[in-house]
Amino acid sequence: MEFRSAYLLGFLDSDHISTLTDDLLLLILVRLPYIKVAARTSILSRRWHGLWAHLRQIIFREVVFDSIEPALRQISCPPAVSLLEIHAPEQDMASTAQVNSLLSVAAELKPKEFIASFPSSFGLLGRSIIINFTCFHRTICIMLDHVYIRSVPVGIEFPMLETLSLLHCNGNLDALLSCCPRLHTLLLSGILFETSDLRVNSPSLQELVINSFSTERVNIVAPMLKKLEILFTVMLEVNISVLAPIMEDVWWYYCDTxxxxxxxxxxxxxxxxxxxxxxxxxxxxxxxxxxxxxxxxYDPNFEQEIEKHMVVDFSLLELDLKTDGHVFGALVFYLLQINQISSSLQKLKIILLRSVVKEECPTDCPCESTNWRSQAISLTTLEEVEINGFEGVDHEFDLLKQLLVFAPKL
Structure with missing residues (x-):
């Protein structure tokens, strides 16, 4: 029994993990969630001291901002870092000069993927952090959150950059894109532009995703663009121009508030x-x-708005109508008379979104003000009609009768 106890004590006293090779120890460190935890292993023994600086995936979370740059200077290079991710703490403050200094040190590590996220309240008195973008020669993917891109220094280029994500940023997008000759994917979310213009001009861009922004003009020139996703939330009198002749996938939505x-x-x-x-x-x-x-x-202006956003041809029209008990035939016929709709329409799908409480429109309701039942339209390409929520009231049957008259292929 005494021999067994002595054996166990000897086993527990030995630091078998520290006897592993550096490569194996780094495999242990890389499984830790972020660099702050990895750096704490230095207190285990001299064998672990500074080993975290040899990691190729560096993630800073919950690290005081002033400590990040000194920590970056300890990282050994080469080889280059595969991932450098910096998330500034919400409670910290920093100047534009401090952030630009940090970016310069980060660029020296030549990361393949670089992520820098700053909270909305970050900076002096909550103002945007203004950056002069440093060169990331080997970086393939960059994501920035809450910064103002003032300029790109003359001669700076991002020769390897393929994916760029800008979240809640503003500034000089034109200057940045002109420095990215191999850019394939661009993501813009919550972007603000000083001139209220969105201009994307890139000869290499293949995928563009834009989410939730306000602008007065949209100008996209991307001859190699294949995939386009855009969500507008608030736009008044917007002008749209899209030059992308080989687009294959388009998802374009405008929400009018x-x-x-x-x-x-x-x-x-x-x-x-x-x-x-x-x-x-x-x-x-x-x-x-x-x-x-x-x-x-009000004067009807549906047609002008639809034509403004007509970036692709279509053959399926889906109408989601919150009727509140009102007649909807006049609206349907108004839309079907728009030439860009009637000339190519193959399928019409109407989804009637009714309220839980049954409602009826009053006598002499303006929803019946037009003579839509006697209007003639041409629907020579329409082959299929689907109506969800059909209740069989008179005005619904009137709409079906009109469609059957003017759509010979139904």
Missing amino acids: EESIMFGLWYLELLGFQATDRQGELPLLHIRASVDSSLFP
């Missing part, structure tokens, strides 16, 4: 286009509209 796009009682909530090269999927025009009696009367 101003109730400014009208037809009678109806206002536009959402307008979208979807197109893909996948076999069997029809290119889609998606419209969601609701009723607001307080907005009547």
Whole structure:
């Protein structure tokens, strides 16, 4: 029994992990969540001291900002870092000069992937951090959050950069894109532009994703662009120009929060286009509209708005209508008379979004003000109609009768 106890004590006293090779110890460190935890292993023994600086994936979380740059200077190079990720703490403050100094040191590590995220309140008095972008020669992927890109120094280029993500940033996008000759993917989310213009000009860009921003002009020139995803949330009098002749996948949506796009009682909530090269999927025009009696009367402007966003042709029209008990035939016929819709429409899908409480429109309601039942339209390409939420009331049957008259292929 005494021999067994002595054996166990001897086993526990021995530091068998520290006898492993550096490569094996680094495999242990790389499984730790971020660099702060890895650096703490230095207190275990002299064998572990400074070993974290040889990691090729460096993630800073919950590290005081002033400590990050000195820590970066301890990292051995070469070989280059595969991932450098910096998340500044919410409670810290830093100047533009400090952030630019940090970026310069980060660039010296030649990371393949670089992520820098600063909280919205970061900086002096909550102002944006203004950066003069340093060169990342070997970096393939960059993501920046909450910075103002003031300029790119003359002669700076990102020759290997393929993916660029800018979140809640603003500044000189033109200057940055001109320095990225191999850029394939660009993600812009929550972006603000000083001139209210979104300009994307890139001869190499293949995928563009833009989410939630306000602008007055959209100008995209990307001859190699294959995939485009855009979500607009608030736009007034927007002008749109897209030059991308080989696009294959398009997801383009506009959400109107101003109730400014009208037809009678109806206002536009959402307008979208979807197109893909996948076999069997029809290119889609998606419209969601609701009723607001307080907005009547207004000159109809649905047509102008639809034409403005017509970046691709389509053959499927989906209408999501919040009717509140009102007649919707006039709106449907108004849309079907728009030439860019009627000339190519193969399938019409209407989804009636009804409220839980059954509602009826009052006598002499403006929703019946137009003579849509006697209007003639040409729907020579329409082959299929689907209506979800059909209840069989008179005005719904009237709409079906009209469609059957003017769509000979149904």
